[in-house]
Amino acid sequence: MFCRILCCLMIVRQISASSAESCPEFPPVNNSVFVATEVEGQILGTYFCIKGYHLVGKKTFFCNESEEWNVSTTECYLGHCPDPVLLNGEFNSSGPVNIGDKITFKCNDRYFLKGSNWSQCLEDHTWEPPFPICKSRDCDSPGNPDHGYFEGEDFTSGAVIAFYCEERYRLVGTQELQCIDGEWSSGLPTCKWIQEAPKTALQSGLEKALLAFQGTKDLCSATENFMKRLQESGLTMEDVKYFLETKKAELEAKKCC
Incomplete structure (x- = not known):
């Protein structure tokens, strides 16, 4: 009773007399403190549970145009943890959870659990381990690289x-x-x-490299001479690859025609 009287005194100091008279007395919620403030001409009421209790339901309310508090079911429970939440999944609890109680989690089809599959309500009204999430097994579109x-x-x-x-x-x-x-x-x-080399230089350099490769019977020496000729011509294996792909495309085009 003393707490409720004290809160009423706080309300009178925080809102104007006209606003205070337009709303009826706030609905009582056991084991709570109610604080009201004026926000842009409307009265905003907020419930705070006293130590050892946890609020279940809506916390803040506006006094509506019909001069009534739009209060749904709001209660302060002793020793309860906040309601568990798991999107795209489910847990084995249908109401307030007492201190020491454990709940388990399970994800819906096409989702997998990331985190712990259980959690416990502690004495300070917190959950440990933290709630997991249910992550989709499917991927988003990766998008296209440039070009x-x-x-x-x-x-x-x-x-x-x-x-x-x-x-x-x-x-x-x-x-x-x-x-x-x-x-x-x-x-x-x-x-x-792909940086394109001048065609004549590319052909000339490749011809020299191929002649060096063909002129040596030992495979290791042939490969070494081939790479040496490429370097002397300022060419890379990417140039060789592009040249061969171009020739292949030209041959296929002639074959089709």
Whole structure:
């Protein structure tokens, strides 16, 4: 009774007389303290449970236009923890949990549990271990790299997609990614511009390198001479790869025609 009278004195000091008279007396909630303040012409009421009790239900309320507190069921329970929450899952509790009680968690289909599958209500009204989350086993779309694209429309767990680059670009990174428990198996690859060497210099350099390779019977010496000729011509293996791919495309085009 003393606590409720004290709270009423606090209300009178925090709101105007006209506002205070427009709302009826606040609904009582056992083992709580009620504080009211004026916010933009409306009266906002807030319940605070006393030590050793935990609030279940809505905490703050406005005095509405009909001059009534829009109060739903709000209570202060002794020794109860906050209601457990688990999106896309369920737990074995249907009401307030007492100190010392344990609850277990389970995820819905297509979700997996990340964290502990149980938690306990402690004396300070907290849960330990913290609540887990239910994470989807499916992946989000990975998106396209610049100057590239991927093939595949299935992003469910276990699905595989492949990445490709536009013409004159080469793929750097892992070409195929797999969805594993909501995460792609590797980072997104990139498409790097292939620097084109002058055609005559490229052909001339490759011809010299190939002649050096063919002129040596020992495979190790032939490979060494081939790489040496490439370096002298200022070429790289990427240039060789591009040249061969170009020749292959030209031959296939002639074959089709």
